[in-house]
Amino acid sequence: MARLFGTDGVRGVANQDITAELVLDLSVAAAHVLAEVGAFRGHRPVAVVGRDPRASGEFLAAATVAGLASAGVDVRDAGVLPTPAIAYLVAEQQADLGAMLSASHNPMPDNGIKFFARGGHKLADDLEDRIEARLREDWARPTGGGVGRISQLIDGGFRYVAHLLSCLPNRLDGLHVVIDAAHGAASLVAPRAFEEAGAHVTLIGVSPDGININDGVGSTHLEALKRAVVEAGADFGIALDGDADRCLAVDATGSEVDGDQIMAILALAFKEQGGLRGDTIVATVMSNLGMIHALGSAGITVVQTAVGDRYVLEGMRNGDFSLGGEQSGHVVMSRYGTTGDGTLTGLMLAARVAATGRTLGDLASVMSHFPQVLVNVRDVDKSRLESSVAVRAAVLDVESQLGPSGRVLLRKSGTEPVVRVMVEARDAAQARALADRLVDVVMAELSL
Numbered sequence: 403m404a405r406l407f408g409t410d411g412v413r414g415v416a417n418q419d420i421t422a423e424l425v426l427d428l429s430v431a432a433a434h435v436l437a438e439v440g441a442f443r444g445h446r447p448v449a450v451v452g453r454d455p456r457a458s459g460e461f462l463a464a465a466t467v468a469g470l471a472s473a474g475v476d477v478r479d480a481g482v483l484p485t486p487a488i489a490y491l492v493a494e495q496q497a498d499l500g501a502m503l504s505a506s507h508n509p510m511p512d513n514g515i516k517f518f519a520r521g522g523h524k525l526a527d528d529l530e531d532r533i534e535a536r537l538r539e540d541w542a543r544p545t546g547g548g549v550g551r552i553s554q555l556i557d558g559g560f561r562y563v564a565h566l567l568s569c570l571p572n573r574l575d576g577l578h579v580v581i582d583a584a585h586g587a588a589s590l591v592a593p594r595a596f597e598e599a600g601a602h603v604t605l606i607g608v609s610p611d612g613i614n615i616n617d618g619v620g621s622t623h624l625e626a627l628k629r630a631v632v633e634a635g636a637d638f639g640i641a642l643d644g645d646a647d648r649c650l651a652v653d654a655t656g657s658e659v660d661g662d663q664i665m666a667i668l669a670l671a672f673k674e675q676g677g678l679r680g681d682t683i684v685a686t687v688m689s690n691l692g693m694i695h696a697l698g699s700a701g702i703t704v705v706q707t708a709v710g711d712r713y714v715l716e717g718m719r720n721g722d723f724s725l726g727g728e729q730s731g732h733v734v735m736s737r738y739g740t741t742g743d744g745t746l747t748g749l750m751l752a753a754r755v756a757a758t759g760r761t762l763g764d765l766a767s768v769m770s771h772f773p774q775v776l777v778n779v780r781d782v783d784k785s786r787l788e789s790s791v792a793v794r795a796a797v798l799d800v801e802s803q804l805g806p807s808g809r810v811l812l813r814k815s816g817t818e819p820v821v822r823v824m825v826e827a828r829d830a831a832q833a834r835a836l837a838d839r840l841v842d843v844v845m846a847e848l849s850l
Contacts, residue, residue: 407530409710411516413505416458420513422465429469429501431536432517435529442498450495450555452480452488453503454587454645457612458513462503466515470501471550472543480558482610484587484646486743487562489522493740494561504587504645507622510615522740524712559591566595566746569738571675574752575600580639580652581748582607582627584620588646592745601752604634607641616643621650621731621744628656637755638762640748647711648731649744651751653763661731662693663766664751668733669702670768671754672725677737678702684717684726686710687811691826696769709813711742772808773830775837779821782848784814787821796843800825800836808833810840821848 406412412428414420433449436442449470453459459482467477475498480491485502492500500518508514517525517533525533579601583589589608596603606626607619619626621641631639631652638659639652651659665683672678682703685693694704705721707713711734714726718736727733732742739746755762787793793812800810808827815822821844825837 405531406534407527409712410506411502411514413508413512413514415511416456416462416513420458420462420515422461425462425503425515426465426469427537428515428533429466430473430541431533431539432499432501433470433473433475434536434541435532436499436519439529447475447498448478448495449475450478450480450488450491450497450500450558451503452483452485452491452500452558454615455482455585455589455610455612456505456510456513456615456644459503460612462513462515466501466503467552471552473550474544474548475499475550477550477552478555479552480555482587483558483562484591484743484745485516486647486739486741486746487558487587487591489518489741490562490565490739491522491555491558492518492520493522494565495555502645506645506647507616507620507643510613510617524715524741559594563591563595563598566749567598569746570599570749570753572753572757573600574749574756577752577756578602578604578634578636579748579752580604580606580627580630580634580636582619582630582639582641583646584616584642584644585610585614586616586620586642586644586646588642588745592642592646592748595745595749596752599749599752604630604636606630620644621648624650624652624658627652628658632656638751640744640751642744642748643731646744647742649733649747650731651748651762653766654761655763657763659762659766661727661729661733662690662771663769664731664733664747665689665725665727666693666696666769667754667765668735668747668750669697669725670700671750673700673702677724679722679724682721682723684714684721684723686714686728687813688729688824690729690769690774691772691809692769715741772826772828773833774824774826775833777823777837777841778815779823779841779844779848781819781850782821782844783850784819784821784848786848787812787814790847792847793843796840800840803836810836812840812844819850
């Protein structure tokens, strides 16, 4: 049976895969497991619950609140707020756990739930497995005064914006920024934070109606932002996703600035300010080799992990590093938060532009992208990938041809009979030719 929890909580089609009954049971199980590991420290537990604006989030959040309260947890319902805001509020409110209802950048019919432990940290795999194992078990239900009480955390957004502003090294006066909030959870707080920091703001994607989240806007659809930045004559723009834990950017010319470029800009800024612990950042194996070379030239080491922000976070905790992220725009700054924060990332980019007087495009030019070819090879037996002598020999041959100016990555999909083949090289034609060669070998050796 497949594991219920993925790399970022439990997701699926709302009211089909992610039902009110499921999130209620998960919430009860989470309360029991965290109680057993001592997370509540002998006191009446408190939880913070939030959601993105999806229509399904209304009943799923209600079910989550009901499950927690029925298990004796006092619940502070924060309403519609970004995922990083809920993580922050769990710590700020000294709560024992948090729950966020969101499917992030996924289309509107999807939804999901993720839990945070005390301090706003994502749960470890073993705790998620224990929660899954406890679903729908018999349990002694509290009665009378033992049931949890529910209150509204009506000022959660204001508290979160104040936190964001406290992180900034300088104001943003004089900057014109376009914000695309994907009709998502940051539609109110992101504009407020930028405006209070001094920026002039043009807004798109800030009218959530429960249905339009991520629909043609946000970090997975940058075309609207590109047009808006150029038409407004803005300095740059940022695009968030539905729960605002990631950020991509567009410079004044409409050119994209991806997560690798953002990390390079912030890494150099943090190093200059003395805030880059160990002169190291943490990125995934999908980060572009151009970023690694550029930061290496500046004396900055890049530690690489498996794909997924939870693995980036694990790498950051293990090495006590202060900056990490993904090409997709998840950027984690451990001094200021426990998870990726798209609004904070955008604010930090803006602060760097304001402090240096340089354009975002100029700052992003610190790195050049190596051409990267990614092919999904379908209908193959991915379980034989590591054991195939022919595949391993082909990879070694390609790596010898690339040398230090390129790299190869073969990895299995977690959900499909797919092997992902990635080749990176200084020359696009070489990357394509070598990727095609590896694809041919994978298909010949691993076909079902």
